[in-house]
Amino acid sequence: VYFGTFVHSLGQTELEVMSAAVGVDSEGTIVFVEKDAASADEAARKHGWSEYSVTAPLDQATSFFFPGFVDTHIHASQYPNVGLFGKTTLLDWLNTYTFPLEASFKDPAVARSTYSRVIARTLGHGTSTAAYYATVHVEGTSILADLALEAGQRAFIGRCCMDANSPDYYCDESLESAQTATRAVIDHVRKIDPTYEIISPILTPRFAISCSRDLMAWLGKLAAEENLPVQTHISENTLEIETTLKMHPYADSYAGVYDTYGLLTNRSILAHAVHLTDEERDLVAKRGCGVAHCPASNSALTSGETRVKWLLDAGVKVGLGTDVSGGYTPSILHTARQALLVSRHLAMKGEEKHKLSIDEVLYLSSLGGAEVCGLDNKVGNFLVGKKWDAQLIALDGKQSPVDIFDWERGNHENLVAKWLFNGDDRNLTKFWVNGRLVAGTEFS
Numbered sequence: 001v002y003f004g005t006f007v008h009s010l011g012q013t014e015l016e017v018m019s020a021a022v023g024v025d026s027e028g029t030i031v032f033v034e035k036d037a038a039s040a041d042e043a044a045r046k047h048g049w050s051e052y053s054v055t056a057p058l059d060q061a062t063s064f065f066f067p068g069f070v071d072t073h074i075h076a077s078q079y080p081n082v083g084l085f086g087k088t089t090l091l092d093w094l095n096t097y098t099f100p101l102e103a104s105f106k107d108p109a110v111a112r113s114t115y116s117r118v119i120a121r122t123l124g125h126g127t128s129t130a131a132y133y134a135t136v137h138v139e140g141t142s143i144l145a146d147l148a149l150e151a152g153q154r155a156f157i158g159r160c161c162m163d164a165n166s167p168d169y170y171c172d173e174s175l176e177s178a179q180t181a182t183r184a185v186i187d188h189v190r191k192i193d194p195t196y197e198i199i200s201p202i203l204t205p206r207f208a209i210s211c212s213r214d215l216m217a218w219l220g221k222l223a224a225e226e227n228l229p230v231q232t233h234i235s236e237n238t239l240e241i242e243t244t245l246k247m248h249p250y251a252d253s254y255a256g257v258y259d260t261y262g263l264l265t266n267r268s269i270l271a272h273a274v275h276l277t278d279e280e281r282d283l284v285a286k287r288g289c290g291v292a293h294c295p296a297s298n299s300a301l302t303s304g305e306t307r308v309k310w311l312l313d314a315g316v317k318v319g320l321g322t323d324v325s326g327g328y329t330p331s332i333l334h335t336a337r338q339a340l341l342v343s344r345h346l347a348m349k350g351e352e353k354h355k356l357s358i359d360e361v362l363y364l365s366s367l368g369g370a371e372v373c374g375l376d377n378k379v380g381n382f383l384v385g386k387k388w389d390a391q392l393i394a395l396d397g398k399q400s401p402v403d404i405f406d407w408e409r410g411n412h413e414n415l416v417a418k419w420l421f422n423g424d425d426r427n428l429t430k431f432w433v434n435g436r437l438v439a440g441t442e443f444s
């Protein structure tokens, strides 16, 4: 039984702050939420529980539980490059920084040491679910799946498909080899987690530029046949868009290229979506795709400012992505802060309606991300029937870097704002995924 203050999203603009006792069974499923319970014991008694333990923060007035973060777009293999991008933009950044690093994951030892650090780091920042891109390599990508399962992080594992316009030293050698490698990773994930309870494969055409038409068509067919999720990049940078449209003259838009091959589904995660046209946005909404909004990356690589409100207003699902290492931080809390600031830059250009609130960016970080990943029946907030993916945040001033000032004690709305703007991984004292304690400053 978890007892204290719970902060979670019920919808895009509804951030609920409740005092409650939450009962979680041995499978990690929330079985009761008793609002305003006088004590954990009272709530347990009411539900006929006799054997249980109680977890409550030491100082209720400066602590709260928040759902685990969902990172809808992160390149695990690019973590060694965080902070390195110089003055590049997307396409020269890929060639200068990214492909050489990803090529080094041919060595399984590189994969193992990097991926174990990435998982420890993202768990330390409260990421309970991550949609990972790995590299083209089967063994390295399978290692990422093994390590996430072992550490207890929900993960979508994507082997990058890239059989066209890629460097000779880093690519799929042929359509057939790309298919075989993609199959091999799916088989591996099915072997270690047969029901995809924690780890799921995700089909990952890197982006339209790096995939042949045959490969995209095969992936679209596979997604439909096996009901698999898909992730890719879309409309991130103007030169990328021009190049894509030149390569695919039959398509009327970038989104139209993916749609031709059945890659826009209600299980598709489209990263960036900075420069979509109105028609593309409506198509993406109609197909039920989700967008991974990556504000830190879009600012760092000067890609542009994604109009999140404009997407949400059309019914497009939106979550947050760190996009390590286009993005320089593995933290979704930091990314939420960037999402709020980028929305204000859009507002400063004259359109007030673009401004996102604290409640909205925290929705994107949790429930919104869960919707994008098709996991909103399972995670994203604290409702009965969902899994206990939860962060215990402490702003007590001793273990935390946030000076809350005495007069703020017990004002949880203000504590949440202070956490969003000044908090970091030092505020995460305990972190559970699927009911299992996996990280936090008090985890050892």
Ligand code: GUN
Residues within 6 Å of the ligand: 075, 090, 094, 098, 206, 207, 233, 236, 297, 323, 326
């Ligand atoms: N487009 C194709 N590959 C990538 C990548 O690795 N990162 C980003 N941000 N965009 C891409």
Ligand code: FE
Residues within 6 Å of the ligand: 073, 075, 233, 271, 323, 326
């Ligand atoms: Fe990316």
